[in-house]
Amino acid sequence: MSSPQGVTNPSLDWRISSRCNGGGCVQVAFADNMIVVRDSKHPDNGMLRYSHSEWLAFTRAVKQGAYDLA
Structure with missing residues (x-):
């Protein structure tokens, strides 16, 4: 599995x-100064990385229902 650039652990x-x-x-997963996300069914297919501020904005939007299906 390859690590996203900047993930050293x-x-x-x-x-x-x-x-x-x-x-x-x-x-x-929380790594260095970023949040790393991967697909649980295909963990070897790569990862996405986000800064803490990007992740915080996303989780706030989820909690506020921004992505709820009608």
């Missing part, structure tokens, strides 16, 4: 939501 502590039922879930 090869043994990331991946977290997954307790609401994940084995379906299309994402895993999240």
Whole structure:
């Protein structure tokens, strides 16, 4: 598995939501000064990385229902 540029810790502590039922879930890890996200079904297919401020903006929007399906 390749690490995103700037991630130096090869043994990331991946977290997954307790609401994940084995379906299309994402895993999240905190590394250096960023948040790293990957697909739980295909963990070797790469990762996305976000700054703390980007992740905070995303999680706030989720909590406010910005991505809820009608």
